[in-house]
Amino acid sequence: MKKMNMNQDDYRYKIANREALIGIGIVIINFIWWYGFAYGLGSKNPAEYTYILGLPAWFFYSCVLGFVVMVLLIWLVIKLFFIDIPLDELDDKENKQL
Amino acid sequence: MNWQAILPLVLFLIIVFAVGMWAGKYVKRSDSFLQEYFLGGRSLGGFVLAMTLVTTYGSASSFLSGPGAAYNQGLGWVLLSTSQIATGYFVLMILGKKFAIVTRKYKAVTIVDFLKSRYESKWVVLLSSLSILIFLFSAMSAQWIGGGRLIQSLTGLSYIASLFIFSVSVLVYVIIGGFRAIAITDAIQGIVMFAGTLILLIAVIIAGGGVPAIIADLAAENPNLITPFGANADLTPAYVSSFWVLVGVGVVALPQIAVRAMSYKNSRSMHRGIIISTIVVGFIMLNMHLIGVFARPVIPGIEVGDTVMPLLAQTVLPNWLSGIVLAAPMAAIMTTVNSLLLLVSSTIVKDVYLNYIEPTAKERKVKYLSMWVTALLGIVVIVMSLNPPDLIIWLNLFSMGGLEAAFIWPIVMGLYWKKGNKYGAIASMIFGVGSYILFESFYPQPFGMHSVVTSIVIAFIAYVTASLMMQKKHLVIEE
Numbered sequence: 001m002k003k004m005n006m007n008q009d010d011y012r013y014k015i016a017n018r019e020a021l022i023g024i025g026i027v028i029i030n031f032i033w034w035y036g037f038a039y040g041l042g043s044k045n046p047a048e049y050t051y052i053l054g055l056p057a058w059f060f061y062s063c064v065l066g067f068v069v070m071v072l073l074i075w076l077v078i079k080l081f082f083i084d085i086p087l088d089e090l091d092d093k094e095n096k097q098l
Numbered sequence: 099m100n101w102q103a104i105l106p107l108v109l110f111l112i113i114v115f116a117v118g119m120w121a122g123k124y125v126k127r128s129d130s131f132l133q134e135y136f137l138g139g140r141s142l143g144g145f146v147l148a149m150t151l152v153t154t155y156g157s158a159s160s161f162l163s164g165p166g167a168a169y170n171q172g173l174g175w176v177l178l179s180t181s182q183i184a185t186g187y188f189v190l191m192i193l194g195k196k197f198a199i200v201t202r203k204y205k206a207v208t209i210v211d212f213l214k215s216r217y218e219s220k221w222v223v224l225l226s227s228l229s230i231l232i233f234l235f236s237a238m239s240a241q242w243i244g245g246g247r248l249i250q251s252l253t254g255l256s257y258i259a260s261l262f263i264f265s266v267s268v269l270v271y272v273i274i275g276g277f278r279a280i281a282i283t284d285a286i287q288g289i290v291m292f293a294g295t296l297i298l299l300i301a302v303i304i305a306g307g308g309v310p311a312i313i314a315d316l317a318a319e320n321p322n323l324i325t326p327f328g329a330n331a332d333l334t335p336a337y338v339s340s341f342w343v344l345v346g347v348g349v350v351a352l353p354q355i356a357v358r359a360m361s362y363k364n365s366r367s368m369h370r371g372i373i374i375s376t377i378v379v380g381f382i383m384l385n386m387h388l389i390g391v392f393a394r395p396v397i398p399g400i401e402v403g404d405t406v407m408p409l410l411a412q413t414v415l416p417n418w419l420s421g422i423v424l425a426a427p428m429a430a431i432m433t434t435v436n437s438l439l440l441l442v443s444s445t446i447v448k449d450v451y452l453n454y455i456e457p458t459a460k461e462r463k464v465k466y467l468s469m470w471v472t473a474l475l476g477i478v479v480i481v482m483s484l485n486p487p488d489l490i491i492w493l494n495l496f497s498m499g500g501l502e503a504a505f506i507w508p509i510v511m512g513l514y515w516k517k518g519n520k521y522g523a524i525a526s527m528i529f530g531v532g533s534y535i536l537f538e539s540f541y542p543q544p545f546g547m548h549s550v551v552t553s554i555v556i557a558f559i560a561y562v563t564a565s566l567m568m569q570k571k572h573l574v575i576e577e
Contacts, residue, residue, distance in 0.1 A: 016196035017514065023191025027184050031342055038177050038326045039335050046321040054309030056324050059173050063180045067380045074187050074376055078369050085365050087198045 012085050019082055026077065030070050037062035103412075104253055106421035107428065110290065111267045114283045114432070118271020121279035131465045135276035136207045136444045137361050142281055144370025147362045149288035150281040151371070152379045153433035154354055155185055156291065158244040160383065161427035165390030166403020172316065172323030172394075174333045176387040181339075183383065184346035185355075186376030190368055192350050193359040196513050198368070201360040208441075209353040209509070210449035212360075216512045219520035223453060225527050229504045230353055230445045235479075236493035238438040242483045245431040251408055252424060261483055264432075269476040272436045273469050277361070280436045287429030291382055294426030297419065298411060299385045302392045305414040315395035323391070340547035344499060348550060351506035352498070354437045439479075443472040496535055499550035503530030506554055507561040515565075522565030530557030 042058030052060040124134060133139055142150070168175040197212075204215035210230070214223045245268075246261035253260065271279045306312040316323040322331050326338070349355055362368050386407075393400075393410045400406050407427065411420040447468045452459060459467070482490060507530070508523040533556045537549035544552045 010199070012199055013196060016194055016199065020192050020194050020196065020514065023188055023194065026191070027188055027342075027347060030184055031339075034177075034180065035335070035339060042326040046317060046325055049324070051310065051313070054313055056173065056313065058326060059177070059324075062326075063177060063384055067180065067183055067384055070183055070187075071373070071377055071380065075373050078372060082369050083365075084369075085195060087195065087364060088202055 015083050015085055022077060022081060026074065029073070030066070033066050033069065034062050037066065102417035103421035103424065106418060107252065107425050110425045110428070113286065115267065115270060117283050117286065118275040118279040121271070121275040121282055124278050131461055131468075132207050132448065134278065135465070135468055136440065136448065137357070138276070138278035138281050140202070140361055140363065142362045142367060144362075144367040145374055146281050146285045147358065147367055147371035148374035148378060150284040150437075151189065151355065151358050151375050152186070152382070153284040153288045153291065153430065154358065154437040155349060155379065156382060156430050157434040158241055158427065158431050160386055161291075161430045162244065162248075162404045162407055165386050165393070166406045168387040168390030169394055169400065169406045170403060171328040171333065172320075172325070172391055174326045174328040174338070176384065176391060177326050178333070178338045178341050179383050179387040180380070181342045181346045183376065183380040184342065185349045186379040187372045188347050189350045189355055189359055190372045190375070192510065193356060193513070195365055195368065197356075197359050198362065200513065206360065208444050208448050209356050209505070210445060213508055213512065213523065214449070214453070217508070217520040217523050219524070222508070222520050222523050223449060225524060226505070226508070227445050227449045229501065229527065229531065231442060232493060233497040233500050234354065234438050234442050236490045237497040238435050238442065239479055239482050239486060239490045240494040241431050241435045241438070242479050243486055245428070245435065246483060248408075248428055248431065251405075258484065261480060265476060265480045268432055268436055268439070269473065272439050273472050273476070277440060280433075280440060281361070283436070284433045287433050288378060290429045291426045292378060294423040295382050295385045295389070297415070298389050298423050301414040302389050302396060302410060305396045306392055312392050312395055316391070319395070323394070334546055336546040337543065337548065340551045343554060344502070344548050344550045348502035348506060348554065351502045351504070351509055353501065353505060354441050356505070356509060357441065439472060439475060443468060443475055446471050496538060499534050499538070499548070499553065500531050502550055503534040503553040503557050506530075507557050511561055517569060518561065518565050519568060521568035522561040525564035526557045526561035529560035530554065533557075
């Protein structure tokens with residue numbers, strides 16, 4: 001029973017595993033963007049800050065633009081790499097296993 | 099009493115109430131009561147899925163204490179809170195389709211169900227049920243108290259009366275409607291939260307004389323407020339980054355969140371859900387905390403952080419509009435407690451009662467039991483909120499990190515690592531929660547980071563080591 005349940009042969013698991021890895025990739029990109037702009041531009045003396053739309057540049061790039069970029073990236077990744085698969089049990093596949 | 103502000107709030111509660119009744123009809127119609135009541139029949143579409151994820155996650159802290167901290171710390175705290183954008187996509191991408199497929203195969207309705215089928219161990223079930231009951235019950239009580247206080251401050255009624263209003267409005271639709279009612283009302287309340295954030299952001303920018311003027315005022319008061327390092331320059335990059343674990347990726351392990359990753363209809367709803375929840379959670383978290391910072395020049399000198407947002411709304415908005423905006427934190431609290439209440443109830447009925455006390459219980463009995471347990475839990479919470487015991491307050495401090503340390507590896511590694519076994523899961527839960535409580539109590543912020551980071555690392559080592567060490571024994575038993 002257990003062996004059948006967790007069988008790794010199910011073709012859908014390959015897709016699911018790949019998409020989970022993409023998720024990890026995205027969160028790493030997100031973190032680097034967030035950290036790089038915040039501490040790269042924000043570590044100098046506040047008197048030397050430049051401003052965009054009234055906000056300090058570090059904040060604008062890291063938090064505001066970073067948010068927009070992430071939404072676009074995620075939208076793109078889902079359109080390009082995420083595959084539509086059935087989630088319910090596959091009857092014929094199950095029968096073969098038994 | 100301020101009727102102009104109360105009226106929109108009452109209207110809001112009535113709508114929520116009506117939806118609960120409407121969704122309750124599905125519970126009566128559906129073939130499988132358990133699947134329907136605790137999981138909405140796995141039928142959520144992308145929009146509802148996204149909204150119920152975001153609103154369950156966004157609680158009193160996103161609308162009250164979070165903006166309050168931002169008010170005191172400046173833009174550095176907004177930076178910290180934007181790590182929560184990751185929750186919008188990470189949960190659904192990591193648990194993802196694998197979780198949906200596997201839980202359907204197992205016919206799992208709860209997280210404990212999933213762990214039970216994956217590890218086939220009584221101890222895993224008992225330990226995980228216990229963690230859920232302890233941590234989530236105390237988290238729920240804390241939010242419940244927050245809900246009562248909020249109504250009190252809005253209406254001027256006594257705390258007891260406010261608590262009563264809050265409790266009735268939450269209990270009715272949770273008891274009758276179950277998961278579906280919660281998910282649908284979450285969607286409505288999510289829209290309220292989104293709109294409230296937008297209105298308040300615009301109002302505070304106008305009241306402060308535009309963004310450049312507000313930033314200039316902040317820099318004149320204390321230049322640290324516009325740096326990433328906090329008002330006293332003590333928010334280190336390591337500390338702020340560690341919130342990516344606590345409120346970012348670690349959220350994947352919160353049972354009330356993870357259970358939503360098995361509730362969607364098909365993979366297309368999941369794709370839409372990822373995009374929508376990223377937009378909504380990012381928008382609310384970024385802007386609510388930004389509002390907290392912008393409030394500083396507009397209403398200076400506030401002592402209690404939690405009151406920044408209600409006071410700001412009442413200052414910068416006309417009465418009727420502030421009523422609508424203040425429905426947002428109300429919604430945030432309600433949407434969190436309703437999911438917690440249902441989850442605790444499902445743990446008792448499904449994971450403990452049906453597993454160990456009466457496995458052959460009839461559908462009808464399970465149905466009445468579920469509703470009664472939910473109602474009874476509600477009453478216990480109300481009684482505790484009248485005079486909160488210190489233990490509850492203490493436990494609530496550990497709730498989020500504790501659950502993450504307990505569940506992250508048993509869930510994630512259970513899905514993706516074949517060799518993971520029950521010994522690993524048990525070791526991971528014990529070491530994770532144990533080390534977290536010890537660190538928090540005696541040695542907070544090891545390596546300059548939030549203790550949850552260290553505990554999750556320890557839990558990972560425990561999971562892998564125990565799984566590998568006991569692998570032979572595990573195989574022998576299986577054969």
